[in-house]
Structures are given as structure tokens and as C-alpha cells.
Amino acid sequence: MGTINWIIVLAYLTYVVVDGVRRSKGTKEIEGYFLANRSLPWWAVGLSVMATQLSAVTMIGTTGQGATDGIRFVQFYFGLPLAMVILGVTLVPFLHGAKVFTAYEYLERRFDPKTRSLTAFLFLVLRALSCGTILAAPAVVFSAMFHWSLPVSVAIIGIPTVIYTMVGGVQAVTWADVKQMVLIVGALVAVVVVLLVKMPVHPGAALHIAGATGRLKAFDFTFTLKEDYTFWSGILGGTFLMLSYFGTDQSQVQRYLTARSVNEARSSLLISAYWKIPLQALILLVGVLVFVFYQFEAPPLLFNPAQEAKVEAARGAEYTALQQRYADAFADREAAARALAAAVDPQAKATAEAAFQTREAEVGSIRTDALDMVTEVTGESSKDVNYIMPRFVLDQLPVGLSGLFIAAVMAAAMSSIAAELNSLSTVSVIDLYRRWIRPEASDHHFLTVSKIATAVWGFLACFVATYAARLGSLIEVVNLFGSFFYGSILGVFLLAMIKSARPVGAFFGLIAGMTAVGAVAHFAPEVTFLWYNVIGALVVVGVGMALSWMVPQRSARA
Amino acid sequence: MDPSEDTPPADRSMFRRTLVRVMIVQVVALALLWLLQARYGG
Numbered sequence: 001m002g003t004i005n006w007i008i009v010l011a012y013l014t015y016v017v018v019d020g021v022r023r024s025k026g027t028k029e030i031e032g033y034f035l036a037n038r039s040l041p042w043w044a045v046g047l048s049v050m051a052t053q054l055s056a057v058t059m060i061g062t063t064g065q066g067a068t069d070g071i072r073f074v075q076f077y078f079g080l081p082l083a084m085v086i087l088g089v090t091l092v093p094f095l096h097g098a099k100v101f102t103a104y105e106y107l108e109r110r111f112d113p114k115t116r117s118l119t120a121f122l123f124l125v126l127r128a129l130s131c132g133t134i135l136a137a138p139a140v141v142f143s144a145m146f147h148w149s150l151p152v153s154v155a156i157i158g159i160p161t162v163i164y165t166m167v168g169g170v171q172a173v174t175w176a177d178v179k180q181m182v183l184i185v186g187a188l189v190a191v192v193v194v195l196l197v198k199m200p201v202h203p204g205a206a207l208h209i210a211g212a213t214g215r216l217k218a219f220d221f222t223f224t225l226k227e228d229y230t231f232w233s234g235i236l237g238g239t240f241l242m243l244s245y246f247g248t249d250q251s252q253v254q255r256y257l258t259a260r261s262v263n264e265a266r267s268s269l270l271i272s273a274y275w276k277i278p279l280q281a282l283i284l285l286v287g288v289l290v291f292v293f294y295q296f297e298a299p300p301l302l303f304n305p306a307q308e309a310k311v312e313a314a315r316g317a318e319y320t321a322l323q324q325r326y327a328d329a330f331a332d333r334e335a336a337a338r339a340l341a342a343a344v345d346p347q348a349k350a351t352a353e354a355a356f357q358t359r360e361a362e363v364g365s366i367r368t369d370a371l372d373m374v375t376e377v378t379g380e381s382s383k384d385v386n387y388i389m390p391r392f393v394l395d396q397l398p399v400g401l402s403g404l405f406i407a408a409v410m411a412a413a414m415s416s417i418a419a420e421l422n423s424l425s426t427v428s429v430i431d432l433y434r435r436w437i438r439p440e441a442s443d444h445h446f447l448t449v450s451k452i453a454t455a456v457w458g459f460l461a462c463f464v465a466t467y468a469a470r471l472g473s474l475i476e477v478v479n480l481f482g483s484f485f486y487g488s489i490l491g492v493f494l495l496a497m498i499k500s501a502r503p504v505g506a507f508f509g510l511i512a513g514m515t516a517v518g519a520v521a522h523f524a525p526e527v528t529f530l531w532y533n534v535i536g537a538l539v540v541v542g543v544g545m546a547l548s549w550m551v552p553q554r555s556a557r558a
Numbered sequence: 559m560d561p562s563e564d565t566p567p568a569d570r571s572m573f574r575r576t577l578v579r580v581m582i583v584q585v586v587a588l589a590l591l592w593l594l595q596a597r598y599g600g
Contacts, residue, residue, distance in 0.1 A: 071594075084580075215598070266576075270577075274580055278587050
């Protein structure tokens with residue numbers, strides 16, 4: 001990658017660790033370590049909320065998705081602003097006003113210890129696995145791109161993150177998130193500028209080329225439970241998912257519990273409401289522009305260099321023939337793209353568009369053959385989409401900027417992992433250790449245990465990352481596993497806001513919600529995961545309220 | 559616990575104003591995406 005780029009990456013890693021350690025000076029007690037003594041400004045908390053949600057998968061996977069599938073994924077976030085507003089008037093005042101450390105602690109005050117413990121346990125299992133997979137995603141890509149072994153790749157991202165999170169606590173996490181967000185947005189904007197400068201056609205023509213392949217279709221109003229990304233699944237399913245994630249997941253709740261007041265906590269969430277859709281659209285548009293750029297600059301047949309080497313070694317002659325077909329098809333497509341860019345009147349434009357679409361389909365068909373070859377040779381799904389952006393960055397960006405982008409990918413990974421480690425430590429110490437094992441211990445003791453817990457979760461995440469990456473499909477399994485529980489946990493918090501809801505309704509409602517989602521996943525697998533959140537939440541509230549009404553009557557009779 | 563009891567009227571009014579601004583930004587963002595699709599989406 002070049003010495004200057006590596007110096008930039010190394011400087012970033014060093015700065016994050018040193019700054020994190022510096023932040024630890026003000027952290028002398030557990031409330032400071034986990035909640036920064038509820039003293040952080042709304043804008044820092046808001047940027048931390050955004051940085052936590054924006055992981056390395058967003059930087060490399062979502063841009064790749066933009067290049068191959070266009071911007072329709074933006075619909076996934078259509079429910080987010082509404083969810084933030086709903087949270088601002090419902091859960092945020094409850095949780096911040098209750099002066100709790102964790103969202104689950106509030107559930108014990110409202111219901112009972114077993115509801116708290118079950119939700120805390122589910123959080124710990126889900127987040128421990130997801131933390132590992134969030135670390136695994138960029139580690140696998142770096143491993144393939146830079147020829148590092150996977151454990152080294154995991155350690156380069158994981159160890160600095162564990163150090164600054166363990167030593168500095170939530171202060172270090174939040175202030176690192178702020179800088180990481182600036183770095184991420186700065187790198188994305190710089191890439192857009194480079195793409196526009198290097199593009200051989202004007203931006204309007206570039207958008208026409210992207211549009212001709214359907215990559216600028218942002219809205220799909222089809223109402224179906226079978227499609228992942230439609231307007232309706234985004235608005236309905238997405239709202240429930242975002243309510244669950246931002247309202248009940250400790251990795252997010254802990255961000256806004258550090259705010260100075262309820263109003264500042266609400267305002268911090270509204271930063272995401274303002275900027276999430278525009279930012280996500282920008283990330284996807286970067287991918288779309290990379291796609292257009294590769295109409296004029298020959299892209300590799302396979303973007304993953306490690307898999308390409310394996311295919312060449314195993315089926316060299318066949319792959320070389322495929323590459324030749326690819327080069328010919330690319331030349332034809334480039335000519336068609338230039339003709340489309342030059343077309344002026346509507347009739348010529350329509351003809352050029354049809355010719356371009358035919359050429360694009362030919363190129364796509366050859367790439368599909370190459371990806372099938374990868375699957376046959378390696379025995380695993382290619383996931384080549386995750387390598388489009390890194391390959392573009394390393395091959396096409398000027399010196400310095402590619403280092404900046406790689407640092408931004410690391411920043412995106414570290415900001416998410418740090419917040420998750422911090423929240424895992426909080427839940428394990430507050431909801432389990434302090435609640436069940438050592439309720440009377442000193443603040444100093446809890447602070448020491450919290451730091452140890454952060455380190456233990458960090459090393460477990462590194463272990464899971466190495467293991468998950470080898471299994472490959474585990475990442476999808478974990479994501480699916482998470483969507484089984486999110487909606488149901490949201491349902492418990494919705495019950496908490498209904499005065500007549502009883503503890504028995506909350507606990508058994510939660511179990512009923514998870515069972516219902518499991519049944520839908522088993523018997524109606526065509527229903528996509530976004531709807532699981534709606535189903536889970538509604539079943540918990542329905543069953544929970546029914547039990548709450550039934551149980552007092554039985555008690556009265558007894 | 560009723561959280562609205564702890565929230566001063568000035569805070570509630572500020573939140574309402576922010577809410578209106580958030581919704582305006584979302585409408586503008588969605589309109590721009592719609593424009594992109596209608597103009598270039600084919």
C-alpha cells in the first residue's frame with residue numbers, strides 16, 4: 001500500500017490509544033467509567049450514537065452493495081427518523097429519568113428481577129457474538145488484501161480498541177467516536193471528489209449510466225413480506241427494528257444515558273434522525289459512482305485477490321479464458337457506455353440505453369461464471385462484493401488518501417466494537433455481578449471488575465472473530481439470530497410504559513414473542529427478517545397484556 | 559413515574575421545534591431521492 005499510507009494508518013491507531021488512555025484520568029468511579037457522570041454534550045453523544053451504528057461493514061459492504069445493487073438499500077433506514085422521534089417522547093425520558101446504568105435495570109424496577117436477567121442475558125449472548133462478527137468482517141477483508149494472517153488482522157483492529165475501551169471507559173469511547181465519525185465522513189467525501197475528478201464523463205451522464213441499470217431506484221412501493229428492502233418494510237419493519245435497536249439495546253442506550261439531561265439525550269438521537277438517511281444515501285452513491293467509474297477503467301474479474309489466486313492456481317487455463325471473454329465484453333460495454341453518455345435526443349438515448357443494458361448483462365454473466373468458479377474451488381460463498389471498495393481504494397486513490405480510507409474503515413470498526421465492549425462490560429457488572437454476586441462491594445472494586453470485564457469481552461470478541469471468519473456463514477446466522485429477539489425485547493419495554501402491565505405478562509410475553517418469531521421463521525421462511533421485529537413486539541404486547549389482565553383476577557379469587 | 563412531569567415546558571417546546579425540523583429534512587431528503595429516481599432512474 002505504500003509507506004505514506006501505512007504511516008497514516010499507524011498514526012491513527014497510535015492517536016486513538018493515546019487519547020483513550022488520556023481520557024482515563026477523569027474516571028475514578030463506576031458512574032464515571034460507564035456513564036461519564038452523565039456529563040457529555042448532546043452533539044458528542046449524537047455522533048457517538050451514529051459512529052456506533054456505522055461499522056466497517058457499512059464502509060466496505062454497503063459501498064459494495066451500492067456498486068452491485070444500487071441505492072435501494074436506503075429504504076432500510078426510512079423508519080429511523082420516526083423511531084428516533086418516538087423514542088424521544090417515550091423511552092428516552094423513562095430511561096434517562098430513572099437514573100439507571102442499563103436499560104435492563106429499569107425493567108427490574110418496573111417488573112421483576114427475572115425479566116431483567118433474561119433480557120440482560122439475551123443482550124450479552126447476542127452482542128458478544130455480534131461484536132465478534134463486526135470485528136471479523138474488516139479483518140477478513142484486510143487479511144485478503146494485505147496478505148496478513150487472520151489472527152494478525154483481528155489483533156491489529158481488536159487490541160487497540162480493547163486497550164482504549166478498557167482504560168478510558170465511556171469517555172474514551174465517546175470522544176474517540178466523535179473523531180472517528182469526522183474521519184469516516186471526511187474519507188467518504190474525499191472519495192466522492194476523487195471519483196468525480198477521475199470520471200471521464202460529466203456527473204449527469206454518470207447518473208444516466210447508473211440509472212440505466214436501475215441502480216438509482218430508491219423507492220419500491222410493492223407491498224410484500226418476501227422482499228428485504230421495500231418502502232413499506234423500511235417504514236414499518238424498519239421503524240420497529242430501529243425502535244428496538246436504539247431504544248432497548250444497551251450499546252445504544254448507554255450512549256444517551258451519558259447525556260447531561262433528558263433533553264440533551266433526545267437531541268443526541270435527533271442527530272441520527274437528521275443525518276442517517278442522507279449519510280446512507282451518500283455511502284450507497286459512492287458505490288454507484290465506483291460502478292460507473294469501472295465502465296471506463298477495466299475492473300478485475302474478481303475483486304478478492306486471495307480468492308483470485310486460488311482460482312488461478314486450481315483452474316488456471318479456464319480462468320484465463322474467462323478473463324479474455326471479460327476483457328472483450330468490457331470493451332464492448334465501455335463503447336456502449338460512452339455512446340449513452342454522448343446521446344442527446346430522447347430517441348438516441350433510448351437506443352443507446354438498450355444497447356448498454358445488453359452489454360452490461362453480458363459482463364454480469366461472465367462475472368457470475370467467475371463467482372461460481374470461486375465457490376467450486378474454495379467451497380465457500382465468494383462475498384466478492386465486500387472487496388469492490390477496498391480494491392478501488394488501493395488501486396485508484398492517490399497516495400495518502402488510500403491510507404486515510406483504510407484508517408476510516410478501521411475507525412468504523414473500532415467505534416462499533418468499543419461501544420459494544422463498553423456496554424457488555426456494563427451489563428455483566430451491573431445486571432449480573434453487582435445484582436447477584438457482590439451487591440455490597442465498594443465502588444473501587446466494581447471499577448476494577450469493570451475493566452477486567454471489558455478486557456475479557458474484548459478477547460472473547462477477538463476469538464469469535466477468528467472463529468466466525470473461518471465459518472463464513474456464521475455472520476449471517478448471528479444477524480438472523482439477533483432479529484429473533486430484537487422485536488420481543490422492544491415489546492417488553494413497550495409493556496413497561498403501559499400502567500396495567502404486570503411482571504408475569506412481561507416475562508411470559510417475552511417468551512411468547514420469541515417463540516412466535518421462531519415459528520414464523522420455521523413455518524414461513526419467505527417472510528423477511530425486518531417483519532420479525534413487528535411480529536415479536538406485537539405478540540409480546542398482546543400476550544403480555546392478556547396475562548396481565550388474567551393474573552390479577554386469579555389472584556383476587558384465590 | 560410520568561416522565562412528562564420532569565420535563566419543563568421550554569424543553570417540550572424546543573423538542574417540538576426540533577421535531578418539525580427533522581421531519582422537514584426527511585421530506586427534503588426523500589424528495590431528492592425521488593427526483594434522482596425520476597430523472598435518471600430509467
